[in-house]
Amino acid sequence: MAISINHVAVYVADLERARRFYETYFAARAGDEYHDPRTGLRTYFLSFDGGVRLELMTRPGLSASAPQPAHGWNHLALSVGSTTAVDELTARLRHDGFEILSGPRTTGDGYYESVAVDPEGNLIEITV
Incomplete structure (x- = not known):
């Protein structure tokens, strides 16, 4: 299966x-x-x-979820294909007023990424 x-x-x-x-x-x-x-x-x-x-x-009737960090899902990772695309999208989001929590950077486990917050407060990891 x-x-x-x-x-x-x-x-x-x-x-x-x-x-x-x-x-x-x-x-x-x-x-x-x-x-x-x-x-x-x-x-x-x-x-x-x-x-x-x-x-x-x-x-x-929806209510706000528990503040981060909390048990359950943490983030959505979306691949944009290249380090240049990560850099450009991160800069665009920052310019448009979205919060960037980290990066762009290479993480300890080797990922090139940044982390942004979407309009609903969800964490979006932007990766290669």
Whole structure:
């Protein structure tokens, strides 16, 4: 049996703002919005080159999660293909007012990366 991750999902407070962030900075392609009128759930599946998908979800009554660090998922790592692309995207995000927590730098385990915070407060690791 071959196992692969089909997609990763994250709840967000502002679905449209989150969609625009990933489309603008990571060339994500959003599918049609899904809406379940019974529960109020709204989602977008975002597709990236290479087949990776991210599901953005929102619904009425969401509450903020525990502050970082906390148990559970820590970050989403997105590969942009080169050290130059990491540098350029990090500079663009910084210029556009997004918080950069670290880097660009080579980590102790050999990754070239930076870490940015998306509009929802999620950590995005930008890697080669």
